[in-house]
Amino acid sequence: MNLRSQTINVLKSNNIRLDKRKGQNYLINPGILSRIVKSAELSTEDTVLEIGAGIGTLTLPLAERAKKVVAVEQDIKIADVLKKRLDDLDIHNVEVIVGDATQIDFPEFNKVVSNLPYKISSPITFKLLEHDFESAVLMYQKEFAERMVAEPGNKNYSRLSVMMHFGAKVTMLFDVPPSAFIPQPKVSSAVIKLTPDKREGACDEDTFKKTSRALFQHKRKKVANALLDSFHEIQVTDKKTAKKIVSSLDPNIISERAVNLNPEEILKISRDIRSLLERNRN
Structure with missing residues (x-):
């Protein structure tokens, strides 16, 4: 069963209707999924934080490669589906946390890999930079990602660009089309790699x-x-x-x-x- 059919089957069998207003757009492109996981360069020593875990499309391959995955999901019903899938697959190195990622305290982690809910892009990015970690591979709305790396004078240059300059090194990895998700968002997405690199304490x-x-x-x-x-x-x-x-x-x-x-x-x-x-x- 391909990833698209598998995702639809899990959603239907659990009577889940995705809400785009909550940023519930699930990745169904296995090639994109593979590129995200590969970009994270995971080892069996890594503890990975995943925000917006959903039904586990990204969680499962992360769990295969990492020592532990901390999967945060706000929707209780969807989190229960994720827990059941983990139990059915006999996966024991995933800790599922039900809650709002912008409000909860994160346990220790050294890497972040997430298809972020776009409505929390800004607050969650700055919250992550308050923590000590090695790197993050994150998917954002493309426009947001472009503002993260914009140079002075560029139309996308913003307060976010300035804050990221002093807080982290940001590298654009690749674009992701709307067709890679269900339901399809109206905007394109982009995957970036973020490495904390605080300079002069400016952001503090x-x-x-x-x-x-x-x-x-x-x-x-x-x-x-x-x-x-x-x-x-x-x-x-x-x-x-x-x-x-x-x-x-x-x-x-x-x-x-x-x-x-x-x-x-x-x-x-x-x-x-x-x-x-x-x-x-x-």
Whole structure:
């Protein structure tokens, strides 16, 4: 029985109707599945975290190659189907956790392999980067993946691009067409490899996060105007003080458009703002 027929059979026999609104698009292309697993470079020493495990399409081949798989699935009924499949196949190295991956505490893991529910792409990516792990092979909506690797000036360049620059090395591996899933999503997908690579602790700096958010709310505007329009994102202060702080920043940077700033320039602005705010309080 091929993967498509097998998936449909499991769903029908358990009276499960997939809900695209919940990101329940199941991979039915064995070639894509094989490429994902191969890209993870698993060994019998690895503990793999899988988010959005579903009925186990990816879980089962991961369990064949890894020491242990921690499979997170939010839908209780689907998680029960996964547990039953594991029991029927006499697979004992998979721990199924029922819960919202953005809310639960993860047990220890050293690799991540997931076909992520796209609605949690951003929060789960940043949550993963709070953990210490070797690498992750993740499937995202293609547009999201392109924003992860976008360079300054590119239409996809965003706060996400900047945060990823300081948090991880991201490599685009391959695209995945809608036809690889049931039900078919309306968008294309992409598989990426993510390797944590924190630089200078930038992503841990509160002012850096807030400054990035403020700038990219108005990324087509010049930096000075973008900051003034969204200074409340950085700190609640009166417009006069905000204008004074912004005017004290590097004139070469604040005259540029926000979308053209490289991540290091954004980091510099955020640290200058932090110093000026501290000086203003004293």
